[in-house]
Amino acid sequence: MNLIAWREEFTIGLPDVDHEHRELIAMINALHESLGPDADAAQIVEALGEIHARIAAHFALEEREMRQLKYDSIAEHKDDHERLLDDILDIIDTVESPAAYDPEALGERLSRWFSDHFRTHDLRLHRWLAGRH
Amino acid sequence: MTLSPRQWLRAFFGALEALCSRAFTPAWNPLLQLGSIGWFFFWIVAVSGIYLYVFFDTGITRAYDTIETLTHAQPWAGGVMRSLHRYASDGLVAIALTHLLREFALDQMRGKRWFAWITGLPLLVLIYVSGITGYWLVWDVMAQYVAVVTGELLDVLPLFGEPISRNFVNESSLSSRFFTLMSFIHIAAPLLLLLFMWIHIHRHTAARIQPARGLSLLVLGSLLALSIAVPAVSQARADLDMVPATVGLDWFYLPVYPLVQQWGGATAWQLLGGMLLLLGLMPWLPPKSAPPVAKVSLLNCNGCGRCVADCPFGALSLEPRSDWQNYAVEAVVNADRCLSCGLCVGACPTATPFRSASMFTAGIELPQLPLASLREQLKKSCAALSGDDRLVVFACEPAGDLSGELRRNSAVAQMPCIGMLPPSCIDFVFSRRLADGVVIAGCTANGCYQRFGQCWTEERIAGQRDPWLRARVPRERIALSWAVDLRAFRSGLAALPPLRLSGRDTGKPGLLLAGPRWPMPVRAVGMALLLGVLAGVTAVFATEPAWRQLEPQEAVMRLSIRHATATKIECKPLTPRQMADLKPNMRRPVDCPRERWPVYVELERGGELLYRGTHPPSGLWNDGAATVFRTFRVPAGPQSIVVRMRDSGRESGFDQVRSGTIDLEPGQNFVIEFRSGKGFIWEDMS
Numbered sequence: 008m009n010l011i012a013w014r015e016e017f018t019i020g021l022p023d024v025d026h027e028h029r030e031l032i033a034m035i036n037a038l039h040e041s042l043g044p045d046a047d048a049a050q051i052v053e054a055l056g057e058i059h060a061r062i063a064a065h066f067a068l069e070e071r072e073m074r075q076l077k078y079d080s081i082a083e084h085k086d087d088h089e090r091l092l093d094d095i096l097d098i099i100d101t102v103e104s105p106a107a108y109d110p111e112a113l114g115e116r117l118s119r120w121f122s123d124h125f126r127t128h129d130l131r132l133h134r135w136l137a138g139r140h
Numbered sequence: 141m142t143l144s145p146r147q148w149l150r151a152f153f154g155a156l157e158a159l160c161s162r163a164f165t166p167a168w169n170p171l172l173q174l175g176s177i178g179w180f181f182f183w184i185v186a187v188s189g190i191y192l193y194v195f196f197d198t199g200i201t202r203a204y205d206t207i208e209t210l211t212h213a214q215p216w217a218g219g220v221m222r223s224l225h226r227y228a229s230d231g232l233v234a235i236a237l238t239h240l241l242r243e244f245a246l247d248q249m250r251g252k253r254w255f256a257w258i259t260g261l262p263l264l265v266l267i268y269v270s271g272i273t274g275y276w277l278v279w280d281v282m283a284q285y286v287a288v289v290t291g292e293l294l295d296v297l298p299l300f301g302e303p304i305s306r307n308f309v310n311e312s313s314l315s316s317r318f319f320t321l322m323s324f325i326h327i328a329a330p331l332l333l334l335l336f337m338w339i340h341i342h343r344h345t346a347a348r349i350q351p352a353r354g355l356s357l358l359v360l361g362s363l364l365a366l367s368i369a370v371p372a373v374s375q376a377r378a379d380l381d382m383v384p385a386t387v388g389l390d391w392f393y394l395p396v397y398p399l400v401q402q403w404g405g406a407t408a409w410q411l412l413g414g415m416l417l418l419l420g421l422m423p424w425l426p427p428k429s430a431p432p433v434a435k436v437s438l439l440n441c442n443g444c445g446r447c448v449a450d451c452p453f454g455a456l457s458l459e460p461r462s463d464w465q466n467y468a469v470e471a472v473v474n475a476d477r478c479l480s481c482g483l484c485v486g487a488c489p490t491a492t493p494f495r496s497a498s499m500f501t502a503g504i505e506l507p508q509l510p511l512a513s514l515r516e517q518l519k520k521s522c523a524a525l526s527g528d529d530r531l532v533v534f535a536c537e538p539a540g541d542l543s544g545e546l547r548r549n550s551a552v553a554q555m556p557c558i559g560m561l562p563p564s565c566i567d568f569v570f571s572r573r574l575a576d577g578v579v580i581a582g583c584t585a586n587g588c589y590q591r592f593g594q595c596w597t598e599e600r601i602a603g604q605r606d607p608w609l610r611a612r613v614p615r616e617r618i619a620l621s622w623a624v625d626l627r628a629f630r631s632g633l634a635a636l637p638p639l640r641l642s643g644r645d646t647g648k649p650g651l652l653l654a655g656p657r658w659p660m661p662v663r664a665v666g667m668a669l670l671l672g673v674l675a676g677v678t679a680v681f682a683t684e685p686a687w688r689q690l691e692p693q694e695a696v697m698r699l700s701i702r703h704a705t706a707t708k709i710e711c712k713p714l715t716p717r718q719m720a721d722l723k724p725n726m727r728r729p730v731d732c733p734r735e736r737w738p739v740y741v742e743l744e745r746g747g748e749l750l751y752r753g754t755h756p757p758s759g760l761w762n763d764g765a766a767t768v769f770r771t772f773r774v775p776a777g778p779q780s781i782v783v784r785m786r787d788s789g790r791e792s793g794f795d796q797v798r799s800g801t802i803d804l805e806p807g808q809n810f811v812i813e814f815r816s817g818k819g820f821i822w823e824d825m826s
Binding site: 027054056057060061063066070089090096099100103 | 440445446466468489490494495497503571603606608611612
């Protein structure tokens, strides 16, 4: 079962950004599939590293578009991006130390991580974009 | 080991730069902002020039008078403005030439960096044109000297129908309109200069055109002090009937002029042209090798534009997507501008060493130094470290070769510019426990070889520029080093205490070396000394040493002829038959071939031949006037002269002859002219 299912309300109205959202969800779901009691920690770290890079690039693109559109809450949104990126690195750090590693909790954390940002900052951007037209 | 002249020069600039960084601090180091000081001087000259122009009147006597009045009636305003105008223009020349030398020494004009170099050359020419026409306007003896020698210089070129030197043989031949022309050129040339200055910096993103504010104030203060201490004044009023034996020259602007007199205009042009040509060719002279340019990986590029924002040379742009991916744009490298500095790599969000080994390619990379191999190298060299004071040193290549021994338990990773380092690499070192501290070393504080390496690195660590360094990376375990030289860096590194978590994180990386500086009182003395020396040099060379163009007992004799001789073949009427043979539009009653006879002239002084020459008529059809303009230095005192001219088709003998005895005063400008119908004329001495 997918960890995160794509929902229409995730669409924010910028084609590039929406495309990347779908890709990222797919990546996280793929990682979740591979998580299990016998999962290889090194592989998970690598997969998380890739996710981190993709999300960093995704945020960079989203920030560029927000700047171009002169989005009013760009500073808050950007701060949340940085917080999220640091979070993934924290997750990577925990996976690397076997004592703290728990696949269940990791899946939970990833899912919450993504959905929270969607529900708050991206939703606000979506509404702001809709309000402009 | 022998050093090439360029390496000597580079070592010299390096030492001077280190000295200035200690005295001025790197932020105020004038050698690191020569270009922007040039701009600053330009604006001082422009503002003071506008003030002077309000009071300036064109005209043979008015020009000198208005400037004298301005200088002496309002020394506190006009006088200071005039001095600022002069000294800042001298400063502009000095700065421009130093700038040129420094860029040459650092080899920053080679290959793809040709643009700023080439567009700098017209700047030099325009600075000289502006300065020389400016001196002309004062119309003192130096202006007269400039006018006469410029005339000689320009008359070598086949530009003018008749020698423009003839304008300056005596007061009656000089029109006040000439001053209008000069002041027009003196305004037009600086405007063109400004245009070229703008073009000059065109390929530098965010070019610095303002020096650090404190430095600007220091420079302006020194100029003001100089203007008050040694006000710029005019020399004696120009008098075209006399040739001043000695003239105070501004050696910043006029070093070529004595050469024109010594070697002649043609040699001077060859020298100047040769120099400009050599300078112009320099970017393409061997050895020229360029590393491969940055390469975009489309699979890893979503067109976020961070690399475009960080490129110091405008080599990147966002263009419509060329692949199947669902993005609008992609980064594109302009290979003609890319200098392979790698600052784009440091900006790329996908350039993080946390990625999987199999997929690790950033959106933009330098082919000669892929991040994946940098990471492997780093891991390998860190594995050899031990203890609790392990250090990773990230350094740029211009900082010097660090492959030799470094005191500490350290691993070194070097790259073309420190701005190439993705901040996540610092994070990676700590996350993977590769080392206990990170030292980031750049070439020179405030003088990055790739312009923004230091600046971007500091801003990325501080979270002011993307990509940010992760907030939780302990800044107390990072030390920055913007050393003035390799030795300073080595000793700074040797003295660095272990970078450990102290629990008192200030959120800022430690500064290992911001470039060592002297304590404030020493610095103040250093700055005062340096600026004082520069001001003194400017004041001295603005008029000294005086140039002696005539010995005390010499005078000048000029032969000035403009003469339209008779046509070679006389006009003859055409017969009706001959006319009928011509095409209808060519029919004419009289046939007049237009070619004229040349002028052959001889000048004798005291029985000795001084000059003899044949001068063809001017014009494409040899139908214009022949001109002769020659200058001779002769002893003063009484002497006999004979001048003869043949201006017809005769084989021998002369059509015009005049002889006489004259008595020349020392320094007199004695002119022998020829006028049709009057023959040879000169000032009667009896």
